[in-house]
Amino acid sequence: MSYQALYRVWRPQRFDDVIGQETMTQTLKNAIMTHQTSHAYLFTGPRGTGKTSAAKIFAKAINCHYQKDGEPCNECETCRAITAGALNDVIEIDAASNNGVEEIRDIRDKAKYAPTQADYKIYIIDEVHMLSTGAFNALLKTLEEPPTNVVFILATTEVHKVPATIISRTQRFNFKRITAADLFKRMAYILDQKEMTYDPAALKVIAKAAEGGMRDALSILDQVLSFSDNHVTLDNALDVTGSLTEALLADYVQTIQDNAPKQALQLLQQILAEGKDAQRFVEDLIEYVRDLLLYQQAPELVAASEMDLLDEHFKALSAAMPADRLYGVIDILNETQQQLRFTNHPEIYLEVATVRLTQVQTAQVTTTMGAAPAADNEQVAALSQQVAQLQAALQKLEAAGPVSAPAAKPKAKPAKKISKKVNRKAIYPVLTDATRTNLENLKEVWPDLLNMLDVTKRAVMKVSEPVAASQSGVVVAFNYAILFERASNDQDLLNILENGLNRLTGNPFKVVLVPHDVWPEIRQEYLQNHAVPSQQVTTDDEAEATPKPEQKPAVVEQAQALFGDAVVVKKD
Template sequence: MAYQALYRVWRSQRFDDVVGQKAITQTLKNAIIQKKTSHAYLFTGPRGTGKTSAAKIFAKAINCKHSVDGEPCNECETCVAITEGRLNDVIEIDAASNNGVEEIRDIRDKAKYAPTQADYKVYIIDEVHMLSTGAFNALLKTLEEPPQNVIFILATTEPHKIPLTIISRTQRFDFKRISTQDIVDHLGYILNQITIEYEEQALYVIGRAAEGGMRDALSILDQTISFSDEKVTLIDAMQVTGSLTYEMMDQYISSCVTGDVEQALEILENILSSGKEARRFLEDLLLYCRDLLMFQQAPNLLTEKVGNLTENFKSLAEQTEAEKIYQMIQILSETQNDIRFTNNANIYLEVATVKLAKSVKKLTAIAPDTHPTGGIELTALQQKVEQLQKELAELKKNGITAKETEPVKTTRVTSSKNALRIPTELVYKVLNEATKDHLMNVKNVWDDLLQMMSVTQRAMLKASEPVAAGPNGLVIAFDYEIVCGRAMDDEELQLAVHNNLSRLVNNYAPDMVCITKESWPKLRQSFISQNKENSGEQSSNEQSATHEDHLMTAEEPAKEVNNQVVDEAIAMFGEALVEVIND
């Protein structure tokens, strides 16, 4: 006889043989024992989880004359005929190729006839979601009131495509993905039966690559047996599945965690040169990072899923902070999303590698090492206090009292996150050349400029407005300090403003200077005062007047209008009756 694939040879023939679906198989067995079977069932779930196998076992069990505890005997003529697919009363239909109205009408007409060889006529419709709307409508009435001794079993991987009117007329069973440990146990049992040696870790690799499908696991095992030399080894399983060994991922992730960009890129190049596929590589990395987190929180649970763990993996999990792993998972997820629609996946992987090493290095530099709340700045402050105390003690020894010493100004060390440094010199440089025409030109196209930016950039600039503009610079005031700080560091945002303004305003391409709205009035007033002090008295008045005119903001025209209203009110009612209240 010709060779048969493992998934065909080892297809489940009893309910107890169905792996990982105990709740469903027990329910079906009890229904058969108690003779409370339904006229229609819907089996849903991922591929290779036992839907069609359970349907055939159910057809055998309900028609078997010698069933025990709801299980078929698999020895009588009826069971053997159903197993071999030659019993006329058990009809298996592929809805993918028989999805028209005529095929379903033929089923509906033949269902009216009583079974000839068995007690029940069973229709198994696989991939039922492929039926057309007309075919579903033709099946609807038959499902609702089927002839006596007729059972319909519908199987599908996509239940959301089935009309609710069909689902409501069936008993639904959702088959779940099979756990890695159950797959490993079943594969080990099969290999023992066919007397093939194996490494247990190789079965874990196959089980994880199968993604919860037993049929996929058996197909991969079949390939691995053909590839191997009389023994299923870990290396063979890695080669067949395209997976990475834990040692390879240990080296790669370790380089990223330590911030060694060059070494990480070299390891990536070696991995890709050996024939590893980029998308598969990303999946393995995500699983590896997930395993690092799980090992930190639930090591015993991870051991059941993965098997043996390397010492490098354990030490890496112990030394790496959870925050770093979260950041790595986020970068890998974004990269996985980016490479879906590209033919140059390797480029995205190289960029992701640099991001992983750089971001983790940056996080390490920012994270406080010596104290959870103080960090490097707290240490520096403590050292300065100690130094001042020593100096004060020496002064007292030399006979100088505390009254004679000059008061020491204490400085507070603040984090760069909390205290934003305003670029005063750059602001003054822009104000020195600022004109009202430049500012009005920018304000006129501000809304158009926002529409030309990306969504993130537009969101940042929404909380800002231009307050001063000159031929070479533009001052933008932000409502919030945190947004202003991010805008200062965002080179892409500044470049986008520079380029897009040149398109909107006759090649006007100023450099952007970011400040907060809170600091703008003080900066403006300080600049005007400084110009008055530095200039002569006559020229100062002219220059300051000119700058005041150039720096007029949107609030000042309103003040002029208010002054005009006040003057008119005084002319009409007299100065004695008019009271001006500044709000």
């Protein structure tokens, strides 16, 4: 049989084997034992933390007839078939390569059929955030009202890309990063089972480099085993991960503390000559300086996270370097880290950063001890001279007596300008056919239209309201000019508004935007240019103030002419 990677061979087969996720696994076991399982689950968290493994274990446990305390037996035919991926009722889908509407519709159609071998049909959709918008919409109704004996398990590393409507229809489990201590214990257990020798310090380096992912840790361990002929040593772990020893990092930080640029540059050349990655070197250095800073405030916290790798040199540096100096070092390293992403000559930026780091304290001392007092003395002398001049000028003014100030000329108010971006050619046809009934009908559906928008677009439209409407168009006024400009330039927003009104009313609408303070002038301008009495244009702000005159039927006017107003009485 061909060789299999460690993370595949040692994939968890029971909930108790999922490392570092005790809260989630215990909740799932309790749900299985009490038969209170949900129809849809959402597993979120960083890569390699056990999301897909937990989904497969759940599929086995819920279908196992011999499960005990919520754990699958892993011996029955159903459990073995699920483990081998041969059970037709447990379907695992990669959403990254099956993210279209047709694939999800196929799932929706097949989910209606009852399971053939197991009690429950399980759909495991990995990286669900890769689904398209149409695919999410196709999945939505099925998640809301799923068929009997069907369970959906969605897994993702980027939950912020999953629509809220999907999340609200699932039970969400947040898988956290696995601690370095748990990673160390799991790797030690695996190596003991394989009867391989290892250096504990090497496993600690691998655990830190894995950054909370069990799959990453086992992949690095697999690489180290191949590199070192089935024996894990510290030097090999450092070579594979590209990390630096604590002693080398301490020596580099010591040159910064001693303000010794020559020794620091020599040490940097040694590090680069050994083939260490520049980006990895800066990352390790930032983490080391961060630990120095935290050790000053919470020693026990750093000691736990570093798994007792701290030596006396580290403790001495933490006590010797002030917090302000460490802040400056981290700022320079962070700036250098950004620069390294866009260069083909990382050694140049590292050398510049090294010189800057070794001169930070020197510049601070010079400013504090020398330049600052001299600058202060010069500033005090200049201020004293200005005070003397002001006092002399004040005495002259008092001797001359009061002087009447010339009357200030009132400033002419600037003429109000109508925005050039207002589309009058689109507004005038709406005003020609505008009626009060159309406006009232549109106001009734306006809240529903805003609810169809996303959060950003809804925030823009919250400060707007329809002020005139016809059968085919609506004028929307904005309270703030800046939001009017933003909405006018957002063609996507205008398309969504028009499509939404079409869906809500059944009529195609043209949406025209206008600033609220400019709207009265545009309306008056239309009345003047088209010689229309103001009563014939019904808008939101003037419909109630200027009611239309009641038009009498011709028969009523004829009767009044024949018999007089006092005799004729009109009744509906």
